[in-house]
Amino acid sequence: MISKDTKSRLITAINDPDSYCSGAKRLQLQATYDKLLDELSVKLFDEPCTNRMVFRQKVNSSTSSSPVVMRLKNMLKNQDLLFCKDYRDHAGEIKKFLTNDLAHLIGAFRGD
Amino acid sequence: MVNTKYTLLIGSFARGTGDLNSDIDMLRIGHTMSVMKPANINQHLPLSYVDYDLNSFFKLYDAGSLFLYHAFFEGRLLDGDSDQWNKLRENFVVSDNFIAPINEYLEVLEYIDSYPGYELSFVPYLSNIFKCLKNIGIFQLASRKQYDFEKMVALEAGCGLTSTDAHTLILANAVYERSMPISLQLMTEFEKSANEWNRRLNGQIARLANDI
Numbered sequence: 001m002i003s004k005d006t007k008s009r010l011i012t013a014i015n016d017p018d019s020y021c022s023g024a025k026r027l028q029l030q031a032t033y034d035k036l037l038d039e040l041s042v043k044l045f046d047e048p049c050t051n052r053m054v055f056r057q058k059v060n061s062s063t064s065s066s067p068v069v070m071r072l073k074n075m076l077k078n079q080d081l082l083f084c085k086d087y088r089d090h091a092g093e094i095k096k097f098l099t100n101d102l103a104h105l106i107g108a109f110r111g112d
Numbered sequence: 113m114v115n116t117k118y119t120l121l122i123g124s125f126a127r128g129t130g131d132l133n134s135d136i137d138m139l140r141i142g143h144t145m146s147v148m149k150p151a152n153i154n155q156h157l158p159l160s161y162v163d164y165d166l167n168s169f170f171k172l173y174d175a176g177s178l179f180l181y182h183a184f185f186e187g188r189l190l191d192g193d194s195d196q197w198n199k200l201r202e203n204f205v206v207s208d209n210f211i212a213p214i215n216e217y218l219e220v221l222e223y224i225d226s227y228p229g230y231e232l233s234f235v236p237y238l239s240n241i242f243k244c245l246k247n248i249g250i251f252q253l254a255s256r257k258q259y260d261f262e263k264m265v266a267l268e269a270g271c272g273l274t275s276t277d278a279h280t281l282i283l284a285n286a287v288y289e290r291s292m293p294i295s296l297q298l299m300t301e302f303e304k305s306a307n308e309w310n311r312r313l314n315g316q317i318a319r320l321a322n323d324i
Contacts, residue, residue, distance in 0.1 A: 005228050024219040031224055031240045034288075038233035050235045050299075051291050 001068065001109050002039045006032060010106060017098045021091040029098075030082055040072065052079065067108040075101040116166060117142040118192035123160075125153055126188050129262060133286040135160035138190075139183050142166045147190070158290065173200070176207030178254050182261050206259075210251035214324055217244040217251075218317055225313045234306035235294075238284035241309060245271050245281065248320055255324075271320060280305045 009032045013020040020029045034052070041049035044062070049055045056076040062069050078101050081093045123137030124130040130153065138147050140163045149155055164172070172180050184201040221244045224230055230237050246263050249270020253260050260266065267278035284302050286292040 003229060009227075024216045024223075027216070027220040027244075028223045031220065031227075031230075031236075034236035034240060035227065035230055035233050038236055048233065048235060048299075050287055050294050052288070053291055 001043055002036060006036050006039055007106065007109070010036065010102060014098050014103045014106065017095040018091070020098065021094045026082075026094070033079070033082060044069070068105070071101075071105045071108045075105050116192070116196065118197060119143075119147055119190045120183055120187035120192075121150060121190055122162070122183050122187045124262070125150070126186050127262065130157075132157070133282070133290060133292055135290065137162065139164070139187060141169050141192075150190070173204065176205050178206060178210065178213075178251065178259075180204065181206040181254075181259060185259070186261065206254075208255070208257075210255050211324055214248050214251045214255075214320075217248045218321055220244050221248075221313065221317050221320075225317065231306045231310035234302045235284055235288050237306050238281055238302055238309065239288035241313070242267075242281035242285040245273070245316075252320070252323060271316070277305075 009028075013025075013029050013032070019025050034049075037052060037055050038049040041047060041055055041058075045058055056079070059069065059072055059076055075097075078097050081090060081097045084090050118139075118141040120126070120139040120141075121137070122139045124134045125136055130136070132154065134157065136149055136153055136157050136159050138159060138161050140147065140161055142165065144161075144163055147159070147161075149157075149159060169180075181204070184204055189197050221241065224237070224240055224244075242263075246266045249266030249268075250261055252270040253266065258269075260269070263282055264275070264278055267273045267281065268275060273281075280301065283292070283298065284305070287294045287298070287302075
């Protein structure tokens with residue numbers, strides 16, 4: 001459903017969440033996440049993702065009950081945690097996002 | 113200082129260059145209460161908050177953060193003790209070493225460049241390149257004691273981009289981050305631009321690294 005590269009980059013972050021909570025690694029994770037949304041948009045809606053919010057609206061209006069769509073809805077609900085523009089410590093929230101929301105979505109691709 | 117709270121309008125609307133592609137950027141220090149949009153700005157534009165607790169604020173203050181320089185000298189204080197704020201501004205000394213943040217954004221550009229097929233996701237690809245280059249440009253200019261936070265200036269004067277390239281990156285980011293409507297023609301333009309960037313991003317990174 002998603003490219004091998006995107007999947008392996010996300011799994012690397014999920015397996016080492018502490019490193020991806022700040023600095024260049026966090027920005028890399030944001031870029032990978034954006035790539036993930038585009039790949040999913042092409043797969044699910046046959047069109048590129050031109051905007052995170054619009055993509056979320058499309059997913060939320062989907063009536064599909066497939067595990068991928070259900071877990072995707074959950075993940076998109078919390079995606080703002082990745083993009084907070086402040087200096088408060090969000091490490092705990094980002095770690096939770098990676099190890100719960102994102103990991104569950106990746107699991108759904110494997111049929112977990 | 114324990115109960116200190118400030119609210120500032122920052123960014124393009126504080127500079128007077130905001131347009132329909134801009135967010136209304138607010139800096140909240142010591143609080144996270146919601147803020148009214150200034151009456152003279154289009155009320156349909158999105159509010160974007162940057163929040164610092166006092167501890168983070170003073171850490172950045174002591175480090176001479178470029179972002180705080182921008183807040184002090186371009187920002188408009190909307191709420192908070194103005195005498196206290198002015199005193200903080202008078203005593204603020206901006207850092208003159210921006211090698212670390214420039215390297216951080218260069219690292220992200222290298223990551224994007226080494227990501228097979230990222231350019232096929234052309235809107236997020238251009239938007240992510242824009243964010244890195246804009247920040248690198250701002251830091252490069254500040255290294256030359258030129259404190260300019262305007263995205264076009266950062267891309268052109270800070271990174272050496274042509275105005276056409278800078279304009280396309282700004283548009284792609286406005287589409288991706290601010291839901292600006294996108295036409296089929298613009299989509300085609302982004303696709304073409306993404307392919308061009310894919311060919312030359314490596315050279316751009318090398319040039320920027322050389323400028324440090």
